[in-house]
Amino acid sequence: EAGVAQSPRYKIIEKRQSVAFWCNPISGHATLYWYQQILGQGPKLLIQFQNNGVVDDSQLPKDRFSAERLKGVDSTLKIQPAKLEDSAVYLCASSLEGLAGVGEQFFGPGTRLTVL
């Protein structure tokens, strides 16, 4: 079974530029998550999709970040314009529904973003 795919793996941009990340979840996984992981910290949830609907985007900085999941499969996360503090690894994860509503998450390899 193929895992969660993400691209690109690395991206270096200058502040105020825009950037987009792509994620393809495990086949059959209805739930997709985007996390931001700053060095030395745990992952922080940015947005959760159930099929193509948003379940939780309360921690997404909506003035600069946007995400979509058209057709309930692939997803794109965009930052426009980027700030220095956006330097982090952006992780995509997917899951089936768990017994208590939150299932085990399978993470992609991540995209390491450096903003100069």
Add this chain to the structure above:
Amino acid sequence: QKEVEQNSGPLSVPEGAIASLNCTYSDRGSQSFFWYRQYSGKSPELIMFIYSNGDKEDGRFTAQLNKASQYVSLLIRDSQPSDSATYLCAVELVFGQGTRLTINP
């Protein structure tokens, strides 16, 4: 604001000993608890999940949950150098900062 607290470490344990990792959480209504392992430069991978009070064992790993005390722990028996990594506690979708574990040969 839901919070998950872990000691960032580093925690150093001799090879063959038991490593004990702990986590506390703020939301008393939480129902899903996970332990992930993250090697340096890699993404998190699931080790254990637990939903009910008590212990759950899987090979050398045991997860313990005490909802009354809002406390989750992970025990690693017969620790190996390959267990050296950062261990992330997640309560539903909120992650702790992780505990860095080093197993010394």
